Amino acid sequence: xxxxxxxxxxxxxxxxxxxxxxxxxxxxxxxxxxxxxxxxxxxxxxxxxxxxxxxxxxxxxxxxxxxxxxxxxxxxxxxxxxxxxxxxxxxxxxxxxxxxxxxxxxxxxxxxxxxxxxxxxxxxxxxxxxxxxxxxxxxxxxxxxxxxxxxxxxxxxxxxxxxxxxxxxxxxxxxxxxxxxxxxxxxxxxxxxxxxxxxxxxxxxxxxxxxxxxxxxxxxxxxxxxxxxxxxxxxxxxxxxxxxxxxxxxxxxxxxxxxxxxxxxxxxxxxxxxxxxxxxxxxxxxxxxxxxxxxxxxxxxxxxxxxxxxxxxxxxxxxxxxxxxxxxxxxxxxxxxxxxxxxxxxxxxxxxxxxxxxxxxxxxxxxxxxxxxxxxxxxxxxxxxxxxxxxxxxxxxxxxxxxxxxxxxxxxxxxxxxxxxxxxxxxxxxxxxxxxxxxxxxxxxxxxxxxxxxxxxxxxxxxxxxxxxxxxxxxxxxxxxxxxxxxxxxxxxxxxx
Numbered sequence: 001x002x003x004x005x006x007x008x009x010x011x012x013x014x015x016x017x018x019x020x021x022x023x024x025x026x027x028x029x030x031x032x033x034x035x036x037x038x039x040x041x042x043x044x045x046x047x048x049x050x051x052x053x054x055x056x057x058x059x060x061x062x063x064x065x066x067x068x069x070x071x072x073x074x075x076x077x078x079x080x081x082x083x084x085x086x087x088x089x090x091x092x093x094x095x096x097x098x099x100x101x102x103x104x105x106x107x108x109x110x111x112x113x114x115x116x117x118x119x120x121x122x123x124x125x126x127x128x129x130x131x132x133x134x135x136x137x138x139x140x141x142x143x144x145x146x147x148x149x150x151x152x153x154x155x156x157x158x159x160x161x162x163x164x165x166x167x168x169x170x171x172x173x174x175x176x177x178x179x180x181x182x183x184x185x186x187x188x189x190x191x192x193x194x195x196x197x198x199x200x201x202x203x204x205x206x207x208x209x210x211x212x213x214x215x216x217x218x219x220x221x222x223x224x225x226x227x228x229x230x231x232x233x234x235x236x237x238x239x240x241x242x243x244x245x246x247x248x249x250x251x252x253x254x255x256x257x258x259x260x261x262x263x264x265x266x267x268x269x270x271x272x273x274x275x276x277x278x279x280x281x282x283x284x285x286x287x288x289x290x291x292x293x294x295x296x297x298x299x300x301x302x303x304x305x306x307x308x309x310x311x312x313x314x315x316x317x318x319x320x321x322x323x324x325x326x327x328x329x330x331x332x333x334x335x336x337x338x339x340x341x342x343x344x345x346x347x348x349x350x351x352x353x354x355x356x357x358x359x360x361x362x363x364x365x366x367x368x369x370x371x372x373x374x375x376x377x378x379x380x381x382x383x384x385x386x387x388x389x390x391x392x393x394x395x396x397x398x399x400x401x402x403x404x405x406x407x408x409x410x411x412x413x414x415x416x417x418x419x420x421x422x423x424x425x426x427x428x429x430x431x432x433x434x435x436x437x438x439x440x441x442x443x444x445x446x447x448x449x450x451x452x453x454x455x456x457x458x459x460x461x462x463x464x465x466x467x468x469x470x471x472x473x474x475x476x477x478x479x480x481x482x483x484x485x486x487x488x489x490x491x492x493x494x495x496x497x
Contacts, residue, residue: 006159016105031111056088057095126174134182184305185482191297192480196273201321215307223249233360235339242330243323252317263314269377270296270321277350294471295376302488320357346434362456382445384469391417395450396463412486
């Protein structure tokens with residue numbers, strides 16, 4: 001998709017489709033009102049005729065309008081003017097782009113960003129539009145053949161209508177950031193949607209290495225199992241023992257600040273397929289365990305977005321990648337492994353493997369002297385039970401870091417909800433035979449998982465995002481979502497500012 005600004009008057013405007021807003025009780029937004037006057041009240045009459053009130057998400061596509069320059073007008077309901085908030089604005093955008101995609105228009109001009117959405121600026125409104133449009137246009141076709149019934153949408157260009165060139169700067173910022181975030185989300189979704197026989201740890205590493213060649217400020221390296229053995233990463237390597245695919249530790253180093261500026265470190269769980277190991281998962285829906293690498297995919301997508309924007313920060317991405325399969329050499333319940341930190345772990349459940357690969361990555365992160373470390377993982381089904389599929393779970397050892405992530409989530413609508421990791425929960429991880437057990441029983445499963453990780457994050461500011469409920473959708477709309485790329489990138493944009 002191509003995005004740009006446009007400053008034409010309505011009399012001179014030429015486009016396949018002009019998108020304008022209408023508030024509840026058929027109150028037209030400024031551009032719609034001016035257009036209605038130009039058309040002698042046509043829009044108001046059509047809204048009344050078709051009984052479109054202007055509730056958030058209402059749409060009315062007018063296929064024939066006077067003048068000949070504008071082929072279509074898409075009226076989009078925004079709800080009550082005084083109650084237009086982030087949720088309503090996003091709902092309206094999503095509804096508009098669904099109709100636009102199906103309209104057959106190749107080129108469209110939007111004026112929806114002219115409305116006020118709380119204190120949000122034009123850059124934010126443009127970003128939301130681009131992210132939602134790109135998400136709506138997304139199609140995973142890599143593993144399918146040609147189909148006459150599945151032609152891509154014709155839409156190829158969207159312009160944002162401006163009153164004057166003086167309004168262009170924030171809009172262009174929104175375009176730049178929105179495209180970068182959308183590209184990062186698309187990469188994360190593509191990686192997540194690939195099957196486990198294609199997207200192996202080696203494949204994930206290859207995609208990261210390709211990014212390193214694309215961006216000059218990005219250096220990518222891959223640690224092999226022999227490298228991890230030398231470092232003492234017994235926890236990470238133990239997970240890979242049941243697989244024929246060798247584990248990889250992918251290291252992406254983006255140098256946007258240069259010099260000796262301390263980096264922010266993002267760690268993403270990269271389990272390219274998780275059958276649960278000896279503690280085998282139920283067969284139903286096990287195909288969705290190809291999504292157990294969405295944390296790693298999200299980190300790679302976020303690093304790409306940061307590199308595309310050229311943020312003046314140093315950022316390191318770490319993706320421990322492996323499979324977790326049953327095998328004669330696989331971890332067994334009761335096995336004890338030694339982590340890179342020297343902490344021994346009793347494996348009571350081999351399906352609690354994500355924390356085993358993350359704990360060694362957390363220890364490895366210490367060598368970068370990070371400002372802060374954020375790990376991202378589809379870690380626990382318990383998080384879905386606790387929070388559903390709307391927010392990601394947030395836990396951490398630093399209040400300021402957690403507050404910054406919460407604000408970034410509210411800005412992007414990639415929201416999080418903070419959960420406690422009090423010392424009380426650590427008692428559940430006691431082991432008679434090792435320093436710590438890898439599970440803490442059925443109570444507070446997502447919290448005890450984070451408590452386990454916290455033992456390896458004592459030397460820096462750290463936050464943990466459990467994205468088990470938000471990284472992919474199940475059912476008829478099954479597929480990766482690209483979250484939490486917007487959240488991570490917004491957090492870094494805020495730090496750069």
